[in-house]
Amino acid sequence: MDLLDEIVLTGLTVFGHHGVFDFERRDGQEFTIDLRLGLPLGAAAASDDVTDTVHYGELADRVAAIVAGEPVNLIETLAQRIADAVLEDERVKVVTVTVHKPHAPIAQTFADVAVSVHRMQKEAPAWTSD
Structure with a gap:
């Protein structure tokens, strides 16, 4: 790649x-x-056109809707849902999503707890047999 x-x-x-x-x-x-x-990002840099890249304002809105949407138990699940949504844009080859839960119900003093997932596009096989 x-x-x-x-x-x-x-x-x-x-x-x-x-x-x-x-x-x-x-x-x-x-x-x-x-x-x-x-x-x-070469095509976007050459064209200077937002349609040739991932519009990060629209991306932020989409991710915010997921976080504000249907509840899940684990931030691991939330991170996976976000990664799946980001990878729906085939231009995105890899994504790292980190979900921070700074107000998690932990008895000890802490600054933050976070989960990161790293995901990539599933590449289509080069050939298939009949």
Whole structure:
């Protein structure tokens, strides 16, 4: 695979109702999302046209809708849902999604807890047999 360029979106903060405990789902809390997309950006650089790249404003809206949407128990599941949505754009070859849960119900003092998933496009086979 050729070298990939990157689009990075960090610190997207969205209120959601994810968690294992009933009070997390009832009361909700803020989640912060970081995205790192690997994709070729040469066409966009040459054309200077937003349609030749991933529009990061639209990407932020799409991810925010996932976080604010249907609750899940685990931030691992939330990260996977976000990665799946990002990879629906075939131009994105790889994605790293980090979901931060800074207000997780942990008894100890902590600054943040986060889960990162790294996903890539499933490449089509070069040939198939009949």
